[in-house]
Amino acid sequence: MSEHGDRAAFLDRIRSRQGRPAGGGPHPPPPAPDVVPELAYRTLDGVDHDDPFALLPVFVAAARAAEATVDVVDDEVPAELLLRFVGDHDVRTAVTSREPEAVALGGALAAAGVSVAPYDREVAAAADLAITSATHGIAATGSVVVDSASAGSRAVSLLPKIHLCVLPITRLVASHADVLRGQQRPMPSGRVLITGPSRTGDIEQRLTLGAHGPVALHIVVVR
Amino acid sequence: MSEAPDRRPDGVERVALFVTCVGELVEPDVPVAAVRVLRAAGCDVDVPEGQTCCGQPAWNSGFTADAARVAGTSLDALERAVADGADAVVVPAGSCATMIRLYWPQLFSLAGDEAASARARALGERVWELTELLDALPDDRLGLGSVAPCAAVYHQSCHMLRELHVAEQPEALLARVDGCDVAEWAAADQCCGFGGTFSVKLPEASVAMADEKLDVLPDGTEVIVGADASCLMQLRTRAGARGMQVRTEHIAQVLERALPDDGGADT
Amino acid sequence: MTNEWPLRSSTLRERTATAVDDPVLRANVGAATDRFRTKRTSALARLHDPDALRSAARGVRGDILADWAATLELLADNVQANGGHVCWAPTGADANDYIASVARRIGASTVVKSKSMATEETGLNEALAAAGCDTVETDLGEWIIQLAEEHPSHIIAPAVHKNRDQVADTFEAKAGMTERVTEPTELVAFARRELRRRFLEADLGITGANLGVAETGSVVLVTNEGNARMVTSMPRVHIAVMGAERIARTWDQADLVLGLLAKSGTGQALSSYTTVLSGPRGEDEADGPDEFHLVILDNGRSDIAGTEFAEMLNCIRCGSCLNVCPVYHQTGGHAYGWVYSGPMGAVLTPLLASQTGHGPGEDHHVGELANASTLCGACMEACPVEIPLQDLLLGLRRRNAEHAGLAERSMWRAWAAAWSRPGAYGASATVATKARRLAPLLGRLPGGSRWTDGRDLPDLPARTFRQRWDAGDV
């Protein structure tokens, strides 16, 4: 921890000028709202924000709109689903994050013949599949939240070709406000709201999945 | 964003017309039509002496003092008309109406004349863009008949749409005119590329902007209708240079042609 | 590269004329902006009352910057409490020097960057090259233009002006692509392979910052490709370069701003990755940088505070105003000549330029950017923080007018003298109609003869309105 440059001079310069923007034009700025409003998503209309089962269909639709795929399973991930997934995506190697849900699923995959290892940078960079577990699912946007502190790394959900994320339904919240607002120190060093797979539209605006991160995001919601 | 104030036009009987410099110089048929339509709607129309231009050309170029000098002349004239009993000031051009209603207070204030700024603010309450007023009047005050059938589109000018928020009114009026068939135009709310001195400072971009609108005119369009003569001039002169067979017409002129022969209202 | 910015060597008209003349560029820019615009509209339509949210966001941004210094101080304290380092950089050169010194200390040879406009402002890549580093841009669009040695044409889609064949040409010529592919998916796969290698070997990762959140000392990065995540998890050291104004005090504020950002820019509910970074690698974590540095960059920003242009500091660089701007739509970003383009560029570039030695300099070319607008107001209507860009452009034009040449000043003075006197106004109108040509009037405007290229002259009427009114013919 260190500080470089002249903090006092830097801030004095700002202090000598800061203030509310000068008005005078025909579009004067409004005062700041007393309470910062939350975005109100129409898809959440009439949905009980505290009932994850009510949030589930909203989440599934939003995640699919963001090009993720979603399965909803009852208890643990059924073996046949796993086998199908492994077959469909030609998964031979996988890495897991540290969460118990991810490790458990890794065990099941290993039993299905996939070579499963705990996260390591080089291994992950060559792996077909990442298995993680989300700290939250965000219904309004179809996002999953992965923390470096619980996952044990920042890039486990990023380096492999496919990302499989386990989301226990009780972790569903309505909106990003429920995740972002109220955060306090100490923070995980890295927390990421993941909304669909990695993508780019940089070449002729053509949506291409799997730019630098996973080409596919598969979310398994466990009821 | 500021919305158009909720003003009650029912009592509007005496109106003062702000001709605008383009109306005075280039397109006198437009203010003439505006006068006739307003009269048909039962208004007693005065054209206050002493008015010139709203000052917009200089204001948009950054020349505040010069703009204020010109605008001040028009402010005096319009204020006199209100003092003499005009219920409303009517402007047959969205961008001049915007200039007066939104920018005059700032203009005079920047020019150091707070008194004029306050006067402009008060005057602004009474300023109406033409179609804004006509549409707000009870329908039975303005009888609209028919015109010779024509395939039209409507150009939504920027200031009118985004600053005055006068969006639906012109087409609502045109819908009352038999024979004026207004087609959907994908580029209706796109800027025409005029922008005052923009049109000569960056002529290539200006022309390209007009082209983009003209390129997507529906097949068979005969006339582009609008509420700002300067936008129409830009579109017309570009269309002409391209050899396109399309006319432009200010909405006041369409409405004028649609007035029943007896002059409309039976007052 | 900053020295080569076209702003220094050409006029706005030259640049717009060149752009308008390039059919590939216009088609690409047109298609991209149309698509962003459509997606934005539908993304916002999924919210209740988005206009009220934009207005609230404007109020919130104003509130944050009303308390700018204290918020920065809290941010800096919390970054350090999280184990990070802070550098206060009054100028771009200060930022570059600091970053180069870190690079030298750790012996960095490969530097990976994720898109950051602040570092384009400062010309960081040249400074790193001078420090012996091989710097790779990793946002696909940025990488393409880095290889092609061009400038970004859109603030969120830097290579929007290039089509697939041009990209393939660049990859063949500059990135060692031996088997030519032109399908976007294949081009992306090529870039993924090449850049994956660079991420893994890089010693230093540099990003910008979409937002610094003071109450937890966090930096938020928003990307779709995942490159910023690579840059902040693979190398040993991460440096985030943040424009000093890109801050929120609380997560409530950040939540509102971030919620609007992607919807306004690309029209997504959220971008693929909204990453919140709070310091270096945590205990027990298998990756992430050992060192985290936050460089807080002023570079002319504080000079904007307290002026009539202060609201420009509220900009969150979403790109929405570019996408709706009818001028940008025709010209793309290069016409603006510097890092920033579209309406926000037309305002910000002159503001930064006149106040730092590291912007485009103080020549006459800079201010004229304010003319790259018809003042149509589409930008303010699309801006998630409702910056009244048209009013700021007018303000810049007023500033330009103070420095205008004698000819232009005299022209307006003569105009005002005539048109502020009804008698003279009537006379000039009459003269003009007698001439029956607009040419004499147009000719008196600056560059007036420029009307006739591409447009007919309007016919003038035989009588003015006033003549008809006075004659009782109305």
Ligand code: SF4
């Ligand atoms: S000015 Fe507004 S619309 Fe333009 S980039 Fe900045 S925040 Fe986005």
